[in-house]
Amino acid sequence: MPKLPHSFYQNEVVTDLAVLLLGKQLFTRVDGQLTGGTIVETEAYDGLMDKASHAYGGRFTNRTRVMYEQGGVSYVYLCYGIHHLFNVVSGVEGSPQAVLIRGIEPIVGIDVMLKRRNMSALKPNVGAGPGALAKSLGIDMKLNAKDLLGDEIWIEDNGIQYTPEQLIAGPRIGVAYAGDHALLPWRYAVNGNKYVSKPHIK
DNA sequence: GTGCGGATGAACT
DNA sequence: GTTCATCCGCACT
Numbered sequence: 001m002p003k004l005p006h007s008f009y010q011n012e013v014v015t016d017l018a019v020l021l022l023g024k025q026l027f028t029r030v031d032g033q034l035t036g037g038t039i040v041e042t043e044a045y046d047g048l049m050d051k052a053s054h055a056y057g058g059r060f061t062n063r064t065r066v067m068y069e070q071g072g073v074s075y076v077y078l079c080y081g082i083h084h085l086f087n088v089v090s091g092v093e094g095s096p097q098a099v100l101i102r103g104i105e106p107i108v109g110i111d112v113m114l115k116r117r118n119m120s121a122l123k124p125n126v127g128a129g130p131g132a133l134a135k136s137l138g139i140d141m142k143l144n145a146k147d148l149l150g151d152e153i154w155i156e157d158n159g160i161q162y163t164p165e166q167l168i169a170g171p172r173i174g175v176a177y178a179g180d181h182a183l184l185p186w187r188y189a190v191n192g193n194k195y196v197s198k199p200h201i202k
Numbered sequence: 203g204t205g206c207g208g209a210t211g212a213a214c215t
Numbered sequence: 216g217t218t219c220a221t222c223c224g225c226a227c228t
Contacts, residue, residue, distance in 0.1 A: 052209070063224060081222030083210050100209060131210045174209050
């Protein structure tokens, strides 16, 4: 099960990387429990240029610092005071790009994920939605700024390959404040997969 | 130090 | 479709 190399994350076209991450498999080992799933939905955030990005205009704070690192580390932050959201930092050092993981199809440790969610049966909302999947995988601030080739959180390429026809793109979610940039079609998903979050594209 | 609001989700009507 | 839980990061004083 090969972990993706650092070179994969240093792709400077963050929208390309967001597409390439679809079909890759995200794993965590938290409290000794292995959980993971196939990535089926992502969003690209293009650092300096992107009004929806936390690092828009070069904003550099304790929170956004990790976005400026070389691609291949995690960026986790708390949203709405409740939900942890997991991003993959990409690009070269000094270029604050990131891909938000919005949906996974559970594969490993499903019983652990259900326990973390207080659920008794596998339903789409175990993996659909950025806050939901983070909770299922045990992701919180302790997993911020981690090397994605470490043994706490990592991504593997297990050979899943989608054709362009299976993928769909649309505007990003929850970024209305970004004005004209809210319309950019930088949300990508596997068309028809039930672990893609709502609202559905098209 | 203070105040505002958000890359959401779940439970409602 | 609407409401609300819940709290830190950030901008500004």
